[in-house]
Amino acid sequence: MGELIAVRRRLVLFFGLFVFVVALLTTQARSPDRRQVGAIGTTVLAVLLPVQTGMARVADGVQRMWSLYTEIGRLRVENAKLREALDGMGRRNAALREQALAGERLERLLGFRGQVGSRSIAANVIGRDVAKWFGTVQVDRGSRDGVRRNAPVVTADGVVGRVIEVTPTAARVLLIADSRSAVGVVVQRVRDLGVVEGRNERVLHLKYLSRTSDVQPGDVVVTSGQGGVFPKGLAVGRITRVVREEGELLLEAEVEPAAALDRLEEVLILLPL
Amino acid sequence: MSRVLAYTGVLVILALVQVAWLARVQVWGAILDPLVPLIIGVGILKGAESGAVVGVAAGLLQDLLSGGGPLGVNGLSKLVVGFASGMFERSIYIENPLLPAIATFIGTLLGGVLLVIVALLVGLGVPPWPAVVARMILQAVLNSAIAPVLFRTIRVIETRFQREH
Numbered sequence: 246m247g248e249l250i251a252v253r254r255r256l257v258l259f260f261g262l263f264v265f266v267v268a269l270l271t272t273q274a275r276s277p278d279r280r281q282v283g284a285i286g287t288t289v290l291a292v293l294l295p296v297q298t299g300m301a302r303v304a305d306g307v308q309r310m311w312s313l314y315t316e317i318g319r320l321r322v323e324n325a326k327l328r329e330a331l332d333g334m335g336r337r338n339a340a341l342r343e344q345a346l347a348g349e350r351l352e353r354l355l356g357f358r359g360q361v362g363s364r365s366i367a368a369n370v371i372g373r374d375v376a377k378w379f380g381t382v383q384v385d386r387g388s389r390d391g392v393r394r395n396a397p398v399v400t401a402d403g404v405v406g407r408v409i410e411v412t413p414t415a416a417r418v419l420l421i422a423d424s425r426s427a428v429g430v431v432v433q434r435v436r437d438l439g440v441v442e443g444r445n446e447r448v449l450h451l452k453y454l455s456r457t458s459d460v461q462p463g464d465v466v467v468t469s470g471q472g473g474v475f476p477k478g479l480a481v482g483r484i485t486r487v488v489r490e491e492g493e494l495l496l497e498a499e500v501e502p503a504a505a506l507d508r509l510e511e512v513l514i515l516l517p518l
Numbered sequence: 519m520s521r522v523l524a525y526t527g528v529l530v531i532l533a534l535v536q537v538a539w540l541a542r543v544q545v546w547g548a549i550l551d552p553l554v555p556l557i558i559g560v561g562i563l564k565g566a567e568s569g570a571v572v573g574v575a576a577g578l579l580q581d582l583l584s585g586g587g588p589l590g591v592n593g594l595s596k597l598v599v600g601f602a603s604g605m606f607e608r609s610i611y612i613e614n615p616l617l618p619a620i621a622t623f624i625g626t627l628l629g630g631v632l633l634v635i636v637a638l639l640v641g642l643g644v645p646p647w648p649a650v651v652a653r654m655i656l657q658a659v660l661n662s663a664i665a666p667v668l669f670r671t672i673r674v675i676e677t678r679f680q681r682e683h
Contacts, residue, residue: 254567255565259570259597262570262574263597263598266577269589270591270593270594270636270640273589273590274588280587280589281589286582289582290583293582296534297538297583300534300535300538300539301538304538304542
């Protein structure tokens with residue numbers, strides 16, 4: 246009996262609430278906005294909305310922090326990729342610049358090749374004498390390319406030296422700055438003959454000039470063609486200092502080499518006709 | 519009276535958390551609704567009357583706070599869910615976390631179906647059926663995951679007030 250009353254009470258409560266909510270819904274559905282909060286609802290909202298707003302702000306802050314965090318991660322990945330790309334471009338740029346410079350040098354060498362009367366072959370410097378900086382260099386052309394001993398080696402700027410050793414694929418060049426080197430020259434302006442010798446220094450020494458010679462610093466020195474190695478008229482260097490010693494019959498001068506002997510990369514080997 | 523206040527407090531807190539925070543965290547369109555396991559838990563532990571009262575209160579509060587829709591859409595569906603779960607009063611062993619989870623899964627699906635029916639009756643737009651069904655199942659899974667915690671919360675409240683009396 247008690248159970249029955251309890252069930253009935255339960256059902257009455259349920260249907261009562263059901264009808265209440267359906268009535269509420271019906272009135273809501275009929276209203277233009279389909280929503281009427283009413284006085285009780287407004288009071289509840291007046292209390293809870295500020296709390297809800299505060300909570301929403303907290304959520305906004307967390308969301309912003311999260312977005313920032315994910316953005317930082319994304320930017321870090323992007324930054325690493327861009328750095329990698331930049332490094333790659335830097336390497337590529339350096340390689341291209343190197344190629345451009347080599348191109349310029351080769352272009353000058355090619356132009357000079359046209360001016361030289363004899364046959365010639367271009368060669369790359371592949372080694373240097375590390376013990377004596379201004380001694381010898383090795384080039385990648387040899388007897389297979391027609392290179393012979395004593396062949397003159399030049400650049401577009403001037404005389405470099407002569408070949409002293411030849412293998413089928415390479416050759417060793419004695420630079421004019423080497424103490425074993427001597428080149429017959431003529432001072433271009435005054436036409437006085439002399440010999441330029443190396444002393445394993447940056448400068449060359451012009452010897453055997455007549456004491457009466459009017460050589461001046463700045464005078465250009467070219468090959469005389471009398472030594473039997475170098476053809477006539479190749480630039481050797483420029484006089485930087487004239488040495489007149491008391492009692493000496495002959496003059497000496499210091500000559501700055503025309504070719505950059507410490508920065509050789511490509512050279513021209515003159516071949517016999 | 520203080521028990522009513524405790525339940526009201528839990529209800530209000532959960533409703534606010536759901537509307538202000540959980541509604542932002544959608545899992546493939548589904549939103550966790552902690553009020554559903556609470557209603558089912560109250561129904562199972564306290565009976566159909568309590569389930570119905572807490573259900574209608576929770577639903578109306580949700581309608582009020584979530585804004586936009588007419589009052590009573592959630593109220594009606596949660597009333598039925600709360601009352602229906604009361605039919606299984608004390609027949610589910612809540613110490614086993616699986617049973618509250620299963621009850622919540624079924625209750626969430628029932629609530630979802632009712633919500634769609636009410637929404638259709640009052641002329642609200644309902645998304646395509648496949649999407650609705652997928653969301654319902656996902657929400658049921660999410661709600662089931664937190665059901666053991668909420669059932670235990672109800673148990674704690676009940677134990678405390680039983681000791682006081």
